[in-house]
Amino acid sequence: MTDGATAPPLVRQGAAWEVLRVFLKLGVSSFGGPIAHLGYFRDEVIQRRKWLGDTEYSDLVALSQFLPGPASSQVGFGLGLLRAGPVGAIAAFLAFTLPSAALMVAFAYGAPLFQGVIGGGILAGLKIVAVAIVAQAVWGMARVLTPDRVRASIAVLAAACALLLPGTIGQIGAIVLGAIAGLLLCRDSVNPAMAMVRFPVTRAAGITCLAVFVGLLVALPVAAAATQWGGLQPFDAFYRAGALVFGGGHVVLPLLQAGVVDTGWVSPDQFLAGYGAAQAVPGALFTFAAYLGTLSTVGPGGVVGAAIALTGVFLPGFLLLTGVLPFWNVLRSRASAQALMRGANAAVVGLLAAALYDPVFTTAITAAGPFVLAVICFVLLIVWRIPAWAVVLVGAAGGGAMSLFTG
Structure with missing residues (x-):
């Protein structure tokens, strides 16, 4: 390829039904939380189907870590968008989310899940599987994204940062420091003519999504206070929770507790019971919102309340991701941006390694x-x-077998 030539897309466009089928399989088998989900995604989409490479996948992971919202669901949304356009993105979201959401609604209606000795053992076994899945992801991504001493060192420092600094500060700080280190130390390995992953999002669509994100964040509290329709109040609470949390997963729980427990919509006992059940189902932990929306005493409750809660908690992250993607495509083609992303990608490996240890x-x-x-x-x-x-x-x-032998 000559200098200045337009790089062809790395991804062959597919059909939305294909995305639906792949992510439905992931939606019923992806146990272990957001970090484990990234391992499942990599195994199914990168290793088996080769929709894109490890470098491009890690770029998408790093971008999702930068943005508020459910990181693993944003990665899945982006993969669906990449493969089959907006319809594919929606198919990926629905297929990955609805199985766990349906289980959480069923639990809200009184279906006991994972009780007793065997049930507790099965839950423990699912957590053990997550160890193997995350270890596989660290192993595979490290081989591709940290092939030299500089990037391996960046990964180690990122892992230390994530483990020694609390919560989101350590995670975001690790990626920022990795990106800066890449910009300073990884310029000699960039490829200005590298192939790009081209997301089917125009700049106009991106700007529109960002405007909608900000508009809803500002307007929803006012509209909820001014209107008598109770559905706006839970939608506003769940939208703000999804818009203000970085990294997704368990980080969203304090915001959800403030939105539904502190306001008296859901009791503390109900909240804790639902949180326990959320550990036993596959898919995104954000589907805990479906359980809370079902039980909420404000708004319609039931299945409609679950749909409102799910839409509210997932929408802001997807609006942000879609809004940023067209500008990220342009930046990624520059040599300096490639160096920055090489460092950020190495930091993602470190974050995965840190998460493999804790939690x-x-x-x-x-x-x-x-x-x-x-x-x-x-x-x-x-x-x-x-x-x-x-x-x-x-x-x-x-x-389950271990639980029988150990009591």
Whole structure:
């Protein structure tokens, strides 16, 4: 390819039904939280189907980490958008989200989930599977994104930053420092003519999405206070929670608690019971909002309340991602931006490694038995190349079996 030539897209466009099928499979098998989800996505979309490469995938992960909202769901939304346009993005979101949302609504209506010795063991087994999934993601991405001493060092420093600094400060700080280090130290490995991943979003559409994001953030509290329709109040509360949280996952819980428990819409006991159930279902933890919307005493409640809550908590992150993508495409073609992203991508590997330790490993590996099961699952993934969904079944069965023997 000659200098200045337009790089062809890396991704062959597919059909929305294909995206729906792939993400429905992920939606019923992706246990373990947002970091584990990135591992599942990589295994299914990057390794098996080769929709794009590890570098482009990590770029999307890094961008989603920068933006407020549910990071893993934003990555899934972006992958669907990349593969089949706006319809594909919606298909990816619905397929990945609805299975866990339906389970959370069922739990809100009184269906007991994961109770008793065997149920608790299955839940523990699913957490152990997450250890193997995240370890596989760290292993695979490190080989591609940290091939030299500089980027490997950036990854290590990012992991230290994420582990030693609390919460979002450590995560965002790790990516920012990684990006700066890449800009200073990784210029000798850039490729100005590299192929680009071209998202089907125009600048006008991006600006519109950003304007809608800001407009709703400002207008919803006013409209909720002025109108008598109760549905606006929960939509406003869930929209603000989704708009103001970085990194997604468990970070959203304090905001949701402030929105529905402190206001008296849901009792503390109901909130904690739903949070426990959310650990036992696949998919995004943000679907906890469906449970809260179902039980909320303000608004319609029930299935309609769940739909309002889900729309409110996911919408701001998707508006932000869509709004930023067309400008990110342009920046990514520049040599300086490539150097910056190389450092940020190395930092993403460090973040994954940090998350592998805490909370994934520290939560799931509590004795020798869980460690042995995690190693078995890891070998099944890496050496035997067993599909992730099948390894999930192995982990769940192993966890249940261990619970019977240990009481």
